[in-house]
Amino acid sequence: MKVNRFQLFTTIPVATLLTVSLAGCQKEEATQSAGIAPKAMADAIHSVLEADRTVYTKKVITRLVKKEKVIKASEQFEDDKALPLPAQMFRFGSELVAEKDSGFSYSLQSLWPINKQNEPKTEAEKKGLQYIADNPGQNFYTEEELGGVNYYTAVYPDVAVAPPCVDCHNDHKDTPKTDFKIGDVMGGVVIRIPI
């Protein structure tokens, strides 16, 4: 895993409010300043996003579509009365987070996206997606300034772990790339934290 020099110097201040109960029910409040390094925070968020996507794929899609065969998964899930695809579930969640206007954001992107909306836009995103494609197994960490705000930006590889990943993408009418293979980095999860 590549360690970027920024992570050594930047920490996100977190104000922790401690309420201390004293004898006689008297309360005293103290503010303690702790810190979470942006890299540790981005890595933790990524592990939750990854876990949720895996759980949805295994416990919902694979179980109901492949094993029980009671419903299909489809990109046009509303018209088809089907389950949304894992990448769509991921994007719907990220869109709700973006509405909160906290400055924190995440997205699943690719240099070869089926959905143009998932194309990298900032220089850091482009550089990061190229880096993880060229260096399999490694993450990419950097900082970027957008609209006068500094962000810590992390990019994690999204790998073709199973045949349906490559089959569906290679055959999709909107794909710009038709030769994905198992084990390829197909894109990446971009996490951006204001610092």
Ligand code: HEC
């Ligand atoms: C049944 C088809 C299907 C399968 C299976 C599938 N995808 Fe996708 N994938 C899509 C569609 C459609 C999108 C665009 C979703 C959206 O609207 O954002 C997408 C989006 C993505 C993106 C974001 C960039 C883009 O292409 O828009 C990545 C990265 C990705 N998928 C990787 C994977 C991986 C890795 C797997 C296997 C674990 C996988 N996909 C399985 C259909 C599929």
